Amino acid sequence: DSGVTQTPKHLITATGQRVTLRCSPRSGDLSVYWYQQSLDQGLQFLIQYYNGEERAKGNILERFSAQQFPDLHSELNLSSLELGDSALYFCASSPYGDTQYFGPGTRLTVL
Amino acid sequence: AQSVTQLGSHVSVSEGALVLLRCNYSSSVPPYLFWYVQYPNQGLQLLLKYTTGATLVKGINGFEAEFKKSETSFHLTKPSAHMSDAAEYFCAVSRGSGGYQKVTFGTGTKLQVIP
Numbered sequence: 043d044s045g046v047t048q049t050p051k052h053l054i055t056a057t058g059q060r061v062t063l064r065c066s067p068r069s070g071d072l073s074v075y076w077y078q079q080s081l082d083q084g085l086q087f088l089i090q091y092y093n094g095e096e097r098a099k100g101n102i103l104e105r106f107s108a109q110q111f112p113d114l115h116s117e118l119n120l121s122s123l124e125l126g127d128s129a130l131y132f133c134a135s136s137p138y139g140d141t142q143y144f145g146p147g148t149r150l151t152v153l
Numbered sequence: 154a155q156s157v158t159q160l161g162s163h164v165s166v167s168e169g170a171l172v173l174l175r176c177n178y179s180s181s182v183p184p185y186l187f188w189y190v191q192y193p194n195q196g197l198q199l200l201l202k203y204t205t206g207a208t209l210v211k212g213i214n215g216f217e218a219e220f221k222k223s224e225t226s227f228h229l230t231k232p233s234a235h236m237s238d239a240a241e242y243f244c245a246v247s248r249g250s251g252g253y254q255k256v257t258f259g260t261g262t263k264l265q266v267i268p
Contacts, residue, residue, distance in 0.1 A: 084260050140185050140247055144196030
C-alpha cells in the first residue's frame, strides 16, 4: 500500500460525458502527478501540481483539466469523453519531487 | 531535454536465468534514475533509485542496477528470475530539485518468465 488513494476504482460512462477522478496523496506529500496508461500509448504524463500550483504539463488534452486543493488532494476532470479516452488513470505523489508513490489507479471505460 | 530509452518492449527469460533489462538516458545535468515495477492491474512501485554516491544500487526483490555515466546507462539485473518477477518494468529519469523535478518515464519492458 503506497498511501495514495484514488476513487473511484472503476468508472463506466458514455461518450460525450464528463467525469471527475479523485486522488488523495500520501500525508505530507506536496507534489501530485497524473498519468494516463493505455495499451496503445503506454504510460503518458499528463500534469503535475505542487502545493496547489500547476508545475508541469505533459500530453494533456484541452478537454482534460486538473486542480490541487488546499488540503492537497487533487481532481482530474475529463470532459466530452471519447472512446479513445478509455484507459487507466494513475495519480502519484512525491515528497521532494523525485521518488513517486503511485495510487492503484482508476480504470475508465467509455462506451 | 531529458529522455529515456528502454531497449526491448518484451523480454523472456527462463526461471532461474539472469534478468537484464536495458535503460539508456539522456540528460543535460546529473540525473536521478529510477526503476519501477508494475504488476497486472496495479500501480507502479519503486524498485530502486540512484541519486548520488555508490553507482551500484540494490533494490527490492533481489534486483540491482548500475549507473554508468560514460555509457549513460542504468540497466536492471537480477541473477535468478522467479515466476513472480513477471511484470512490466519502467525506467525513469528526473532532474531538478524540490517540488519542481521533471520526471520522464521510458516506454516500459514486459518481462515474461518461462517455467
